Each structure stands twice: as C-alpha cells, then as structure tokens.
Amino acid sequence: MIGFIKKDLLTLKQNIKLYAVIFIIYIALAFYGKMSLMIVLPIFSVVMMFNTFVYDDYNKWNSYAATLPNGKRNVVVSKYLTSLILIAILSIIVIITSSIFSFFTNGNIIDMSVFQELIYTAIATMVVNSIMYPLIFKFGIERARTIIFVLVMVFAFIGSAVTSYFSSNYLKFEKIITLFKNYYRIIAIAVILILFVSSYLISRKIFAKKEF
Amino acid sequence: MKIIISNSSPIPIYEQIKKAIILQIMDGELVENEALPSIRSLAQDIKISVMTIKKAYDELEEEGYIVSIHGKGTFVAPKNTALARENAQKEIEKHICEAIEIANKYEISKKDLLDLIDIFYGSDC
Amino acid sequence: MENSVEVKNLVKEYDKFKLGEINFEIPSGSIVGLIGENGAGKTTLIKSILNIINTNNGSINIFNKDNKQYEKVVKEDIGVVLDNMFFPENLKIKDINSIMKGIFKNWNSETFNKYLLEFKLDEKLIIKKLSKGMRKKLEIATAISHEPKLLILDEPTSGLDPVVRSEVLDIFMDFIQDEEHSILLSTHITSDLEHIADKIIFINDGKIVLDKSRDELLDNYGVLKCDDTYLAKVDKKDIVSYKKNKYDCQILVENRDKMSKKYNDCVIDKISLEDLMVLIIKGERV
Incomplete structure (x- = not known):
C-alpha cells in the first residue's frame, strides 16, 4: 500500500514546478484581496488527484496494479489515503502562507479564524472527493469527468435554489437551527466521516468486481 | 566440450x-x-x-x-569397449540395411555389393 | 515433477468470445510457451491465471494454492509483464525501485540495479523517454527483481529487434537455472520459442489445440510437400491437415520418420512452429 501511495506522490512530484507557479499566482491574487487563500485547498487537491487518475488511466496502471499482491484493494485504499495526505500537506502550506500574510498585515502570527475556515474547507473537499472517487472507479476517469461536470451543474442549481428558499423562509427554520447550533461541528465531522468511509467501501466493492 | x-x-x-x-x-x-x-x-x-x-x-x-x-x-562413464563395439555394430547394421535397400531398388546383386565392400575396404573413403 | 501452475476446466465467457474449457499444467523448472493468433485467447488465459478477470468456471492452482483464495501469498511469488500495462510514464526509472519496495516483501533493490546496469538503463530517465526495447527490458527487470518463482509474460518480445530479443531470452534461460522457477509466456513470434520452450501450448479460438513438449512437436510433425494429384493418393488417416497453394500442396503429417519412408518419393520437411500454426489454423481437414 505504501508503494501505491508513493506512486501517486512521485507522479505529482514530476509536475511540482507547474503546481508551484500556479500556487504563486493564487497567493498573489489572494494578497490583493481578490479571493480567499482557502480556495487553494479544494482546487489543488481535486485537480492533483484528478491528474493521478489520468496518468493511471493512460498507462493502464490499474490493470498492472491488479496483478500485484493485494493490488485491487491497494489501488482503492491508496487513492483515499493520498487524498487525505494531500489535504494535510496543502493545509500546512495554507497555514504557513496565511501566517506570513497576517504577520505582514497586522503583526499577528496565528489567526485562529484561519483554522476554522480551513477545517470547513477540508471537510468540503472531502465531500467532493467522496462523491467523485466511486464514480471514477466505476466509469473510468474519461466518462467520470463528464458525469462529475453534470453533477456540479446540478448541485449548483439545487444549492442556489435551496439557499434562496432558506433565506426567504428563515424564520421557519430558526428553531431547528438553534437546536443544532451547539452540535453542528460534531454533526458535520460525523457526517463527513461516514460519507468518506462509505464512499471508500463502495469504491472497494466496485473495483473488486472490475475486470482488466 | x-x-x-x-x-x-x-x-x-x-x-x-x-x-x-x-x-x-x-x-x-x-x-x-x-x-x-x-x-x-x-x-x-x-x-x-x-x-x-x-x-x-x-x-x-x-x-x-x-x-x-x-x-x-x-x-x-568408464570406457566400456564392449559397449562401444556393440554400439558401433548397431550403427554399421543400420548403414548396411540402407545399402541393401538401395541395392534392391536398383537390382544390384549381393555379389556386386560384397565386391564393392572389398574394393573400398582398406582404401580411404 | 511438481507443477507450478495447474489449470482445470477453466471457462471464461464474453459476449462474443468463449475461452475454454482449458486444462493444462506448467511443470516447475520449465518454460511454457503459449502460442496462437491474436484474439485466440492467450491474454484472457493469462488474465484468468492472475485473477484480474472473473472466470465463469474452473479452478487454478499456483504453487498448489488456489489463486483466488490465496491471492496475496501467491502473487508475492509471481512476476508479471503485460502488454502495454505499466507504471505511469512520467515517472523516473528510479521511482520504480522506491515504489516496488513498498509493494513486494522480497523486493531486492540490488537485483533491480544490477539489471538496470546490465540493460544500460539510466535510472534518471523518465519512462516516457524510453524506446520500446528499453521499456520492455525495464518491465522485465521490474518483474524479476522481487525474486519470483513464476514469471508470467504476455508478448514479452513483440516489437523488439533481434538483438534485444536474444538478450531477453538470455534472461529467461538464466531465470530457470533454479529448478523451482518456471515461465509462462505468450507470443506470436514463434521462432523465439522454438528452442527454449520445454512445452508448447497452442490455443486457437479459445481452445487448446496442442499441448506437447517441444521435442514431441518439432521432432514428430512434418510437412509433406507435393502436388494435387499426389494429395489424392495420400492415405487419409495420415493427413492431419492440408493446404492447397497455387503450385503445390502442403500436408501436415505426424510421425515424420515413418512417413518419409512410406512416401519416399516426396519431400517431407521438418516443420517450424510458425508453419505448424498456419497449417492447423488455416489448413483443411479430411
């Protein structure tokens, strides 16, 4: 399994310069206040993982991997773990960068609000990954790409509809919201863990049935 | 070897x-x-x-x-002259059979065949 | 002699193709060549042995263990080269070493580096930059460096020039110096196998047509070359199959020595695997 994770990280390492350049552009944009630095986390981790899938697919790595000891299982496990590792690495980079930021702007090194924001972003990224991976394992990266694009559109539509419904009927939901106010962090973490693990199990099942 | x-x-x-x-x-x-x-x-x-x-x-x-x-x-294996001889004989038998077959095919008599052996025996062939 | 691999009653059905029933063994210490046309089922058979496709029936034992139940243990001892399936090609050669260390318990970096040196492969090169021959050699070096007992190779020599091919065959001969080691390789370049394979399995349209030792096959079969009129005179039961050409007629016969005595007025040639393959696939039967 370690070998499989290494494979993905080494694949990414080959393009490290390109990623670094894009990262610097994002920092510049964030510095001039055009957007939040947090966006780096979901964009980079999703795009980078996507690229590992593309490379795998292009060289039929999965077929080769299936012939290795515990190959089928490790292909799936390693993708989920690599995605977590990436989120961790990117989080550290974001923390360091924003610390430097805040040091120059207001003299504080650590801004607690950054951590909170980071956790929410990480959770959101995990949600995206949890939905994406089973689709990729099922349909392959090429077809999954189209499906994911359609899903994003649908979610965006539903999301905006739901938000507008919420904001116009805020009073009706106030009670429920106050009820959960104290627990929402725990609930969010529990939900994401369940989602992540079940996504993994589904991918395992899909991949075990797959023929190469 | x-x-x-x-x-x-x-x-x-x-x-x-x-x-x-x-x-x-x-x-x-x-x-x-x-x-x-x-x-x-x-x-x-x-x-x-x-x-x-x-x-x-x-x-x-x-x-x-x-x-x-x-x-x-x-x-x-230790050289076994009897064995070597026996194998050599088998080899000769095989060739004689072939010679006889050819002789029969072209109606060459036994005497002519033996004469041939007489002629060649001792000469370098 | 023990068997490294035993395939029993194997069946794999696709919509338009059926493999099986297949029965055969790979004796320990031997090289077994799998020959047949493209699409005959060689790769399907190899994939079934590796348990990367789901079979419909039958059982496969590798080192006397079921290949599904003991998949992990068994695969620790197998080295694989598949056609066009390998590492992502933007990786460097040396990356393979560090990746494989995390995959096989017995991965031996020294062995791997020894092969890189022998094959003149620079570890700093990116896989993408390798020529076809170099890439194949890298694949073989990768397959052999965890000290496997069984090598399974799908078309390992296709697309290679004769010099590289002979280097590759050298590695195989070297590999089976250990009597516990064995090799299963599929190929359509039959000349590679003519000398080094101990056993040849010929598969056509999903079925095994021939499964014989190399000697039995090449010393026994022959091709009788004659014209149309002679064909009519040949005893029907002596004809395995025949093929009529414009100027001559080729008849595949068994027991070459006996036949050349029986039909001593025509030529009976030793047959190459390639011609044998053609005569069996394309030849007509009586």
Whole structure:
C-alpha cells in the first residue's frame, strides 16, 4: 500500500514546478484581496488527484496494479489515503502562507479564524472527493469527468435554489437551527466521516468486481 | 566440450547433442569421470530447452556413456569397449540395411555389393 | 515433477468470445510457451491465471494454492509483464525501485540495479523517454527483481529487434537455472520459442489445440510437400491437415520418420512452429 501511495506522490512530484507557479499566482491574487487563500485547498487537491487518475488511466496502471499482491484493494485504499495526505500537506502550506500574510498585515502570527475556515474547507473537499472517487472507479476517469461536470451543474442549481428558499423562509427554520447550533461541528465531522468511509467501501466493492 | 547444433538438419536436436557428446567420448576429448555441465547450465549456454537436454542426457545414460550421481552431477562413464563395439555394430547394421535397400531398388546383386565392400575396404573413403 | 501452475476446466465467457474449457499444467523448472493468433485467447488465459478477470468456471492452482483464495501469498511469488500495462510514464526509472519496495516483501533493490546496469538503463530517465526495447527490458527487470518463482509474460518480445530479443531470452534461460522457477509466456513470434520452450501450448479460438513438449512437436510433425494429384493418393488417416497453394500442396503429417519412408518419393520437411500454426489454423481437414 505504501508503494501505491508513493506512486501517486512521485507522479505529482514530476509536475511540482507547474503546481508551484500556479500556487504563486493564487497567493498573489489572494494578497490583493481578490479571493480567499482557502480556495487553494479544494482546487489543488481535486485537480492533483484528478491528474493521478489520468496518468493511471493512460498507462493502464490499474490493470498492472491488479496483478500485484493485494493490488485491487491497494489501488482503492491508496487513492483515499493520498487524498487525505494531500489535504494535510496543502493545509500546512495554507497555514504557513496565511501566517506570513497576517504577520505582514497586522503583526499577528496565528489567526485562529484561519483554522476554522480551513477545517470547513477540508471537510468540503472531502465531500467532493467522496462523491467523485466511486464514480471514477466505476466509469473510468474519461466518462467520470463528464458525469462529475453534470453533477456540479446540478448541485449548483439545487444549492442556489435551496439557499434562496432558506433565506426567504428563515424564520421557519430558526428553531431547528438553534437546536443544532451547539452540535453542528460534531454533526458535520460525523457526517463527513461516514460519507468518506462509505464512499471508500463502495469504491472497494466496485473495483473488486472490475475486470482488466 | 563442443556442441554444434544445426537448426536446418532434420535430425532432432536431442540426437544432435547426443551424437556430439558420444563423438567426443570416442575421440577421447571427454575422458572418463570428467564432469559434464549440468542440464540447466548447458541449456542456458546453447539456448536449448531444458527438457531437450534432459532427453539427450537420459538416453546417453541409458546407453551407458554417462552416469549421473544424484546431488553430484553427471560424469563420463568408464570406457566400456564392449559397449562401444556393440554400439558401433548397431550403427554399421543400420548403414548396411540402407545399402541393401538401395541395392534392391536398383537390382544390384549381393555379389556386386560384397565386391564393392572389398574394393573400398582398406582404401580411404 | 511438481507443477507450478495447474489449470482445470477453466471457462471464461464474453459476449462474443468463449475461452475454454482449458486444462493444462506448467511443470516447475520449465518454460511454457503459449502460442496462437491474436484474439485466440492467450491474454484472457493469462488474465484468468492472475485473477484480474472473473472466470465463469474452473479452478487454478499456483504453487498448489488456489489463486483466488490465496491471492496475496501467491502473487508475492509471481512476476508479471503485460502488454502495454505499466507504471505511469512520467515517472523516473528510479521511482520504480522506491515504489516496488513498498509493494513486494522480497523486493531486492540490488537485483533491480544490477539489471538496470546490465540493460544500460539510466535510472534518471523518465519512462516516457524510453524506446520500446528499453521499456520492455525495464518491465522485465521490474518483474524479476522481487525474486519470483513464476514469471508470467504476455508478448514479452513483440516489437523488439533481434538483438534485444536474444538478450531477453538470455534472461529467461538464466531465470530457470533454479529448478523451482518456471515461465509462462505468450507470443506470436514463434521462432523465439522454438528452442527454449520445454512445452508448447497452442490455443486457437479459445481452445487448446496442442499441448506437447517441444521435442514431441518439432521432432514428430512434418510437412509433406507435393502436388494435387499426389494429395489424392495420400492415405487419409495420415493427413492431419492440408493446404492447397497455387503450385503445390502442403500436408501436415505426424510421425515424420515413418512417413518419409512410406512416401519416399516426396519431400517431407521438418516443420517450424510458425508453419505448424498456419497449417492447423488455416489448413483443411479430411
């Protein structure tokens, strides 16, 4: 399994310069206040993982991997773990960068609000990954790409509809919201863990049935 | 030890290997108790399948040219003149049969055939 | 002799193709060549042995263990080269070393580096930059460096020039110096196998047509070359199959020595695997 994770990280390492350049552009944009630095986390981790899938697919790595000891299982496990590792690495980079930021702007090194924001972003990224991976394992990266694009559109539509419904009927939901106010962090973490693990199990099942 | 194999020859490869080894034993190039290469290493060196070499070795052992000692390897058997003679006779018989076949085909009499042998015996042919 | 692999009653069905029933063994210490046309089922058979496709019936034992139940243990001892399936090609050669260390218990970096040196492969090169021959050699070096007992190779020599091919065959001969080691390789370049394979399995349209030792096959079969009128005179039971050409007629016969005595007025040639394949696939039967 370690070998499989290494494979993905080494694949990414080959393009490290390109990623670094894009990262610097994002920092510049964030510095001039055009957007939040947090966006780096979901964009980079999703795009980078996507690229590992593309490379795998292009060289039929999965077929080769299936012939290795515990190959089928490790292909799936390693993708989920690599995605977590990436989120961790990117989080550290974001923390360091924003610390430097805040040091120059207001003299504080650590801004607690950054951590909170980071956790929410990480959770959101995990949600995206949890939905994406089973689709990729099922349909392959090429077809999954189209499906994911359609899903994003649908979610965006539903999301905006739901938000507008919420904001116009805020009073009706106030009670429920106050009820959960104290627990929402725990609930969010529990939900994401369940989602992540079940996504993994589904991918395992899909991949075990797959023929190469 | 030398082994030259012809791929175009109709003679099976294991036969060619056998013949090459027998010839060298007869010529004294391979001497009594000399170790032969192992089946696998010979296979590797002449790029011939292991089973083919094994077949050649098995037959050589059966015919008494070589002995294989388990765990030690294969060696040239002590020279057995009676055996060598017997094998030589078999070889001659085969050729005589062929000669007779040809003689019959072209209606050459037994006497003419024997005369031929008389003429050639002693001369370099 | 023990068997490294035993395939029993194997069946794999696709919509338009059926493999099986297949029965055969790979004796320990031997090289078994799998030959047949493209699409005959060689790759399907190899994939079934590796358990990367789901079979419909039958059982496969590798080192006397079921290949599904003991998949992990068994695969620790197998080295694989598949056609066009390998590492992502933007990786460097040396990356393979560090990746494989995390995959096989017995991965031996020294062995791997020894092969790189032998094959003149620079570890700093990116896989993408390798020529076809170099890439194949890298694949073989990768397959062999965890000290496997069984090598399974799908078309390992296709697309290679004769020099590289002979280097590759050298490695195989070297590998089976250990009597516990064995090799299953599929190919359509039959000349590679003519000398080094101990056993040849010929598969056509999903079925095994021939499963014989190399000697039995090449020393036994022959091709009788004659014209049309002679064909009519040949004993029907002596004809395995025949093929009529514009100027001559080729008849595949068994027991070459006996036949050349029986039909002593025509040529009976030794047959190459390639011609044998053609005569069996394309030849007509009586």
